[in-house]
Amino acid sequence: MxxxxxWSGKVLHIDLSNRRIWTEDTVERYxxxxxxxxxxxxxxxxEVPTGTKPFDPENRIVYAVGPLAGTGAPCNGxxxxxxxxxxxxxxxxxxxxxxxGQFAAKLKYAGYDAIVVKGKAAYPVWIxxxxxxxxxxxxxxxxxxxxxxxxxxxxxxxxxxxxxxxxGQAGENLVPMSVVMNSVSHSAGGIGSVMGSKNLKxxxxxxxxxxxxxxxxxxxxxxxxxxxxxxxxxxxxxVPNAPQPWAEFYNPATRWVGSKGRFWGANARPVExxxxxxxxxxxxxxxxxxxxxxxxxxxxRYTVRGNGCTSCPVRCHTMIKVPSVTAKYGIPSVGQNTCxxxxxxxxxxxxxxxxxxxxxxLEACMVGMHLADDLGVWCNYLQMQRDFQKLYYDGIIxxxxxxxxxxxxxxxxxxxxxxxxxxxxxxRIAAKDGELGTALGLGTGYLLERWSIAEKEWGQxxxxxxxxxxHPKHHSTEExxxxxxxxxxxxxxxxxxxxxxxxIRNGLPLDIQKQLASEIWGAPEAVxxxxxxxxxxxSKARMAKWSVxxxxxxxxxxxxxxxxxWVASPLKKRGYRGDDSIESMLYxxxxxxxxxxxELDAAAERIFLLHRALTIRDMGTVEMRTKHDTxxxxxxxxxxxxxxxxKGSVHMDCKDVSLAIDLFYDQMGWDRATGAxxxxxxxxxGLSSIAAELGRRNLLPSPKAKRE
Amino acid sequence: MNMKPSDRHEDTDEKIVAxxxxxxxxxxxxxxxxxxxxxxxxxxxxxxxxENLLERHDDLQALTARDGTRRYYSSRCMSGAYALxxxxxxxxxxxxxxxxxxxNSRDYPRPVPLDIFGVEPFxxxxxxxxxxxxxxxxxxxxxxILVIETATSRKFLYSAQYLEPAHAALLAEWYDVGQANxx
Numbered sequence: 001m002x003x004x005x006x007w008s009g010k011v012l013h014i015d016l017s018n019r020r021i022w023t024e025d026t027v028e029r030y031x032x033x034x035x036x037x038x039x040x041x042x043x044x045x046x047e048v049p050t051g052t053k054p055f056d057p058e059n060r061i062v063y064a065v066g067p068l069a070g071t072g073a074p075c076n077g078x079x080x081x082x083x084x085x086x087x088x089x090x091x092x093x094x095x096x097x098x099x100x101g102q103f104a105a106k107l108k109y110a111g112y113d114a115i116v117v118k119g120k121a122a123y124p125v126w127i128x129x130x131x132x133x134x135x136x137x138x139x140x141x142x143x144x145x146x147x148x149x150x151x152x153x154x155x156x157x158x159x160x161x162x163x164x165x166x167x168g169q170a171g172e173n174l175v176p177m178s179v180v181m182n183s184v185s186h187s188a189g190g191i192g193s194v195m196g197s198k199n200l201k202x203x204x205x206x207x208x209x210x211x212x213x214x215x216x217x218x219x220x221x222x223x224x225x226x227x228x229x230x231x232x233x234x235x236x237x238x239v240p241n242a243p244q245p246w247a248e249f250y251n252p253a254t255r256w257v258g259s260k261g262r263f264w265g266a267n268a269r270p271v272e273x274x275x276x277x278x279x280x281x282x283x284x285x286x287x288x289x290x291x292x293x294x295x296x297x298x299x300x301r302y303t304v305r306g307n308g309c310t311s312c313p314v315r316c317h318t319m320i321k322v323p324s325v326t327a328k329y330g331i332p333s334v335g336q337n338t339c340x341x342x343x344x345x346x347x348x349x350x351x352x353x354x355x356x357x358x359x360x361x362l363e364a365c366m367v368g369m370h371l372a373d374d375l376g377v378w379c380n381y382l383q384m385q386r387d388f389q390k391l392y393y394d395g396i397i398x399x400x401x402x403x404x405x406x407x408x409x410x411x412x413x414x415x416x417x418x419x420x421x422x423x424x425x426x427x428r429i430a431a432k433d434g435e436l437g438t439a440l441g442l443g444t445g446y447l448l449e450r451w452s453i454a455e456k457e458w459g460q461x462x463x464x465x466x467x468x469x470x471h472p473k474h475h476s477t478e479e480x481x482x483x484x485x486x487x488x489x490x491x492x493x494x495x496x497x498x499x500x501x502x503x504i505r506n507g508l509p510l511d512i513q514k515q516l517a518s519e520i521w522g523a524p525e526a527v528x529x530x531x532x533x534x535x536x537x538x539s540k541a542r543m544a545k546w547s548v549x550x551x552x553x554x555x556x557x558x559x560x561x562x563x564x565x566w567v568a569s570p571l572k573k574r575g576y577r578g579d580d581s582i583e584s585m586l587y588x589x590x591x592x593x594x595x596x597x598x599e600l601d602a603a604a605e606r607i608f609l610l611h612r613a614l615t616i617r618d619m620g621t622v623e624m625r626t627k628h629d630t631x632x633x634x635x636x637x638x639x640x641x642x643x644x645x646x647k648g649s650v651h652m653d654c655k656d657v658s659l660a661i662d663l664f665y666d667q668m669g670w671d672r673a674t675g676a677x678x679x680x681x682x683x684x685x686g687l688s689s690i691a692a693e694l695g696r697r698n699l700l701p702s703p704k705a706k707r708e
Numbered sequence: 709m710n711m712k713p714s715d716r717h718e719d720t721d722e723k724i725v726a727x728x729x730x731x732x733x734x735x736x737x738x739x740x741x742x743x744x745x746x747x748x749x750x751x752x753x754x755x756x757x758x759e760n761l762l763e764r765h766d767d768l769q770a771l772t773a774r775d776g777t778r779r780y781y782s783s784r785c786m787s788g789a790y791a792l793x794x795x796x797x798x799x800x801x802x803x804x805x806x807x808x809x810x811x812n813s814r815d816y817p818r819p820v821p822l823d824i825f826g827v828e829p830f831x832x833x834x835x836x837x838x839x840x841x842x843x844x845x846x847x848x849x850x851x852x853i854l855v856i857e858t859a860t861s862r863k864f865l866y867s868a869q870y871l872e873p874a875h876a877a878l879l880a881e882w883y884d885v886g887q888a889n890x891x
Contacts, residue, residue: 242827245735248787251816252824253883260735261828277785294888339891347889356860356885382889465890478886505887509815529817531878572787640874648874 004031005214006067006591011039012112012134014127016198017057017119021134026113031593032686034556035066037096038607039114040082041614044094045690047118050618054086055174055197057120063107063165063203064115069558070108070211070310072224073586074231077309079104079165080555081188084618085493086176087380089445089470093492094614096555097179099165100309100317101186104558106163109207121199124172126154129205139201143172146374147181154204166202167192168376170430175441177378177429185317185337185369186309189378190493214592223585225281230569230578232256232506233287234316234338235498235562238570238578239507240287246277248572251507255293258286265301266321278570284313290338291318295346295365296357307336314563318342325366329420335369340382344368345422347385350393352417364419371422375430381494383444383472386464397436400451405434445470459632462650467494468630475501477635478650481533482660483526485652486544489629489661490608492615498561499547504530506568512576513568520567520580521546532647536656541663546601552611553583553604605668606685609677613690616676622699624675625665631657671701720746724761728768732786735829737771737779737794771795793829801832802840806850810867818883819856819864819876841865858884 010023011030030039040062052058062082069076077100085095107115110131117127124139142150150166158164163182170178171192178192195201213220232238233256239249240256258273273286285306291299302322306315319336326333337344345368346352352360372379379385391397392414398406413421428437439447444466448455458466467473467488474494476484479501487497503513504527514524517539526539554561566578579585584600587593595603612624621627635652638644644653665672669681679700682691694700723746731738744754758780762768767784771791779798781791796804805825812820822841825832832840844850852869856877862884866876 242824243790243793243829245732245786245790245829248789250789251818252821253818253887259827294891343888343891382891475890478882478890510817511815530882531875532817642874646874647872648876648878650878 003027004067004591004593005212006071006587007031007035008108008111008113008209008211010112011064011114011116012129013116013118014134014136015119016117016121016125016136016200019121019136021136023112030113032603033607033610034553034603035069035113036064036078036080036556036558037082037552037611038066038556038603039064040080040096041094041607041610043114043116044082044084045610045614045617047116048084050620052084054084054092054176054194057118057198059084059118059194059197061117061191061194061198061200062114063103063117065104065107065113066556066558067113067591068586070105070207071213071586071590072220072311073559073590074224074227075309075312075314075560075563076558077101077104077186077312078555078558078560079107079182079188080558081180081191083191083194085190086193087190087443087445087470088492089443089449091619093469093618094611095190095491095493097188097191098496098555098561099180099182099186099188100312100560101183102163102310103165103182103186103205105310106205106207108211109209110205111207111209115203117195117198117200119198124199124201126166126202126204127200128154128158129203129207130158131206131208139199142166142201144169147376148374150202151182151184154202158204158206162204162206164202164204166376167195167200168374168430170376170378170441171196172201173430173432175377175430175432176443176446177380177384177441179376179378181373181376183309185307185335185341185373187341187373187376187378189380192376192378211590213590215589220589223589226579227566227582227586228281228284228313229278229571230566230582231284231313231563232568232570233258233284234290234293234314235505236502236564236566236568236578237505237507238568238576240276241507244275244277246275247570249508253505254507255290256287256507257289257292258283262289262292262300264289264303264305266304271305281313285315288314288316289318290316290342291320291365294339294342295362298357298359298362302362304334309560312560312563316562320366322362322366325363328363329367329370329423331367331370335366335373337369337373340379341369341373343382344372344379344385345419347382348388348422348425349414349417350389360417360419364417364422367419367422368426371426375426377426377429377441380443380470381472381474381496383465383494384440386466386472387444387447388440390461390464396451396453400439401435405436408434409436443470444472456633460634460637462634462637464634467632469493473632477533477652479530480504481528481650482536482540482652482657483544483547485631485635485657486541486660486664487547489631490548491611495551496561497547497551499550499565500543502563502565503527503568508568508576515575516568516577517543519577531650533645533650533652535645535653536660536663538663541660541667544664545667548608549601549604550583552608553600556604556607557583557587559583559586602685606687609682609685609687610690612670612677613682613687613694616694616699617697620697620699622674622676622701625661625673629661629675674701676701721757721761724758725765725768728780729782729784731780732782732784735786735790735794737781737791737798740778740780743780774799790829797830801836802843804830805837805840805865806844806853809853809865810869813867813870813876817871817875817879819866819871819880821880821883822855822863822865856880860884 179187237254346364523539525537
């Protein structure tokens, strides 16, 4: 009997090769790793031998949630999916994708904290989970269907209480740039083809149970209300984007776009979003309209409402209805998504006939969402779109394709910004049809290799945004100086960390941000104004460490790192402070395992160390500083030739970056020379066995190599 | 029913306080003259009465316009910043734009997109904004207010007193294009 609240108590294991299904106790084996990516990294470390490839049956897919999933904690809808990453080049390494939606909660209600899938089914299957009844079902009649049809078919079998996570044709065809998706629009990139390699079309879940909260009901409810009171809009932007009567500040750049006079115009009865005073907790959902933020004011008239994940009041997946696209393109008039998903189609184009935020852009977004979210194509944080533009306009596509294939695309349509061009491109990516479709589906790293383009060349232009190992930057130096750079060194895919950017873009004036930064990271120098960066300071390294650990903590608890952390708030009476302890308070009351902020951060550090250890083990080298934590050339370039730290520039200084890396390694207890954690650091976080294993493989830094 | 003088005062006080709060809820300032109408039975002590009310009610705030007249609002539902925008708008839209641009350049720091002046509470027509920009450009007292245009032809204003041109240009590009392309 699980004595803790929060966790459901069981990890479900499924071996598709021999159709074996069993469970193990979550708390007994994984409590120190919390859940989510913590369980994912642990399973990969324990069960997947070095040298395994993503599509090998021995690879695992770990769909894991945390102790806060399915509770009343705000923004708890995230499922972390960890596996060997198929677009990580030149060799696959561990990484995770994250989907929101309703899957995480349903899994908990069914009684599971994670599903670990290994092996390969003899023919296409899907997994049906109805509480303790887990069955491997024949999926042959679903194979070949898009995500929507497959989801519909399984829902008709299981009932509308089910949540289905499915892959599309891209995943079936082992296109590395593919997703798994649940709840219409909530996807995790990179995972689709790994599921496809196991002949696994989908997982459907019905859970009729609940998640037990260990603490007292009134304490829990009080905490939830407190947490809600700290929430801003999407990405924890705490300042509205236009003056509001109640607000001391406004910032046209934030995602808090709700306001008096702005309506969800396509709702059956248009709804005014209104002034959304922070104290009105029932109006949080009206603050955000991702479509209006990304597509411009034109989107208001097409907005139906916000949609989103379990227990998240922010509703960042904006539902829009554009009737004209049905007649014009033959696609559904309603679509929903957020951020990169919304712009999936439009960002392939360099220009539109009616400007960047006109009707053509809107239609391209609708067509892109329809195709990508049904075929299950992944964008790699929009790198596919940036690659495509560069490849085309640099003449590379024409060179690499035979004339027959090149001429089979309507390039004039493309140049004119005609969204119907996407119907020529997307299905070919999903089907690996032709050279272009196949190459784009590989992801940047393997595309460059296939077309004999040096990775270094791709890292020359800031606008291309390429970082390393087949992946782009994700909130790096352009907006967060050295802190952003340090975060972007760490992962084996794009960093997906929002801890730092959600603070930097929160909309507050710089002096208030610096005040809060002093309190959290020890000095106001931790944050700079965007484009006015200052030399490295120890507080920037502390902020970078905090950011990464909060990301891992959120990914392990199932909190959304796209919405949190919540260290700033819209509340003037709190001096715009949020609360850096909200996660530990939620964790402690939910589970009954009392941990303060530092103790829970230590658990996050253990998880992140395990990620580092896995990377070292599977790269087979301790030389992380030179072979993994690399920086593309564009980071150091300025077109005007200005020196670093000139106001209005975002480029970095080589020596300063070297110092930044030194200080970050110091913060982490990693060896400065190699960037590898020391044995003492592993031991400090309870990872002695990891240290021993790496020691046996000669993958611990030599004490002699350490330089002061 | 006959009321005692003290009851009448209390009744007037309540009316004035309620009026100020009501106007703030509606998103507008209330002028002294408008309040005076609520206290028509004691005009000789009106200034004293208002001062007294401001002392007794923490949320009631006063702003003095350039002509010396006062405007009132309640901080329960209106911020000082919002109230100042309303006052400047009433007084002189050109000064409003200049003040907003300088404050934004100094405090955030950031350039301000021209289109913000079209939304409430600014609520200015495009030609009115355009007229103000031309006047600002011709006025030496506002020589620090400059216009920049992004790659998408969106215009921003900034104050060179607080923001260097290159920094303003980078930020405008970032807010207009960069941020959305780096979601």
